[in-house]
Structures are given as structure tokens and as C-alpha cells.
Amino acid sequence: MKTIFITGANRGIGLELTRQLSSTGNQIIATCRNPEEAVELMELSRDSHRNIEILPMDVEQEVSVTKLAETLRNRGEKINLLFNNAGIIDWRSMQDIDTKTMLRVYKINVIGAMLVLRAFVPHLKQTPEPMVINLSSRLGSIALRGRTELGGAIAYSASKAGLNMLTKQASIDLVDDGISVISISPGWVRTDMGGPKAKYSVEESVKQILCNVDRFTSGDSGKFFGEDGEEIPF
Numbered sequence: 001m002k003t004i005f006i007t008g009a010n011r012g013i014g015l016e017l018t019r020q021l022s023s024t025g026n027q028i029i030a031t032c033r034n035p036e037e038a039v040e041l042m043e044l045s046r047d048s049h050r051n052i053e054i055l056p057m058d059v060e061q062e063v064s065v066t067k068l069a070e071t072l073r074n075r076g077e078k079i080n081l082l083f084n085n086a087g088i089i090d091w092r093s094m095q096d097i098d099t100k101t102m103l104r105v106y107k108i109n110v111i112g113a114m115l116v117l118r119a120f121v122p123h124l125k126q127t128p129e130p131m132v133i134n135l136s137s138r139l140g141s142i143a144l145r146g147r148t149e150l151g152g153a154i155a156y157s158a159s160k161a162g163l164n165m166l167t168k169q170a171s172i173d174l175v176d177d178g179i180s181v182i183s184i185s186p187g188w189v190r191t192d193m194g195g196p197k198a199k200y201s202v203e204e205s206v207k208q209i210l211c212n213v214d215r216f217t218s219g220d221s222g223k224f225f226g227e228d229g230e231e232i233p234f
């Protein structure tokens, strides 16, 4: 049994990660901005064998992240696996985006992930082979730009490229703590973000993500993978 920490667990990929990982007996710390509004997550928690704990955390607010980290540290919580899943998108192109939105996307998708990772290093490094999975996107691959179907989304693409650098740099900075940090793209998924025309159901995507996570080793730290298990060039 592992203790698994998930951000943005109230809907989409985060909710499905919580569902699939809790069904195999893991202890889930499911975090979200507004637990009182997380109806599906609360139902899932009630139906599970009490192995889902729902806690408030807004990755945009540093104090929210550090407060939860402190609470969990005080009670001696150790974390095996952390999913930096929370994220937002804005589809506008360079011509249309405003700086306020650009900053907000960066704040949540990059700074938020960094704050969470940093705050939970003490909890992670107490477990054997701890791992952090950053939910990235092929839109964040500089090497693939121009070769995928989607265009625009300048704030999002730039933020996911930034997240990939966070993965790479953190994998180096945390090597002495034994913490692996890996970026994974879930593919194009039918969630609020991905929309109804996306390729994968959320169940399929999360199943693939978890297959990959199961086979990841410390040798994969600092790399970027697709849902198909293939490495994606940065």
C-alpha cells in the first residue's frame, strides 16, 4: 500500500487517478480548492473503504500549500507518490492573450507545481523510491511544436515547457534525496479541459498513465513520456 498525494482531485484526470488508485488499496490524499463543492470526490470517498482523505489546497496560494504540508508533517505523514495534476488552459494565441491570463496560467501550471513539490520533499524522502509525476502535455514539447495538430494556446504551451524544465531541474536537485521526478502527457482526454472530441476517455488515459508509473524507475527521472509509454523529446 502506498500513500499517494494528488492535486486537483475533484474532477477530470485527478478524480480518475483517485478512483483507480484507491480501488487498489492505496491511501489517497486527494486535494482540491473547494472540498465542500467536490461532490463526486466526496461520493467516491464515502464508497471507498475510507482510504481517501479529502483536504483543501489551492496551488495558486503558497500559504495554502505550505499550511497543508505542515499539517501532514506534524502528523508524521509519508508520501510515496505525488501527482502534480492541477492545471488550467487558455486556448488563445499570442495575438489575443492578455498578460494577466499569461501570468495566471504560469502561476498555476509551473509555480504551483514547484511549490507543491518543494513543500512535500520532506514527506517524500522518508519513503523508499519516492516519485513525483508532473502532468504535462505534448503542447509543452518545443521539439514537437509545429508537428502536432493543435496550435495557439501560447500561455499553456509555454507553461508546460516550463513545467518540463521543472521536471528536469528538480530531478537533478533532488537526486540526493532519492526522489524521481517525471513528466507525463496523458494524451488528449475527454475532460472539461480536453473537451468532448478528445481521443481518450478519462478512464483509458488514467489506466495508461498508471501502467507507465508502475514501470518507472529512478532511471526515468528527468524524462518526459507520453501515455503510450514512448519518451517525448523536450
Ligand SMILES: NC(=O)c1ccc[n+]([C@@H]2O[C@H](COP(=O)([O-])OP(=O)(O)OC[C@H]3O[C@@H](n4cnc5c(N)ncnc54)[C@H](OP(=O)(O)O)[C@@H]3O)[C@@H](O)[C@H]2O)c1
Pocket (backbone or CB within 6 Å): 007, 008, 009, 010, 011, 012, 013, 014, 032, 033, 034, 057, 058, 059, 060, 061, 084, 085, 086, 087, 088, 108, 112, 135, 136, 137, 138, 185, 186, 187, 188, 189, 190, 191, 192, 193, 194, 195, 198
Ligand atoms: N485533458 C487533456 O486532454 C490534457 C492533455 C494534456 C495535459 N493535461 C493535463 O492534465 C492535468 C489535468 O487535466 P484535466 O483534463 O483533468 O483538466 P480539468 O478537467 O480542467 O481539471 C483541472 C483540475 O485542476 C484543478 N485546479 C485548477 N487550478 C487549481 C488550483 N489553483 N489549485 C488546485 N487545483 C486547481 C481544477 O480544480 P477546480 O475544479 O477547483 O477548478 C481541476 O480539479 C492538467 O495539468 C492538464 O494540463 C490534460
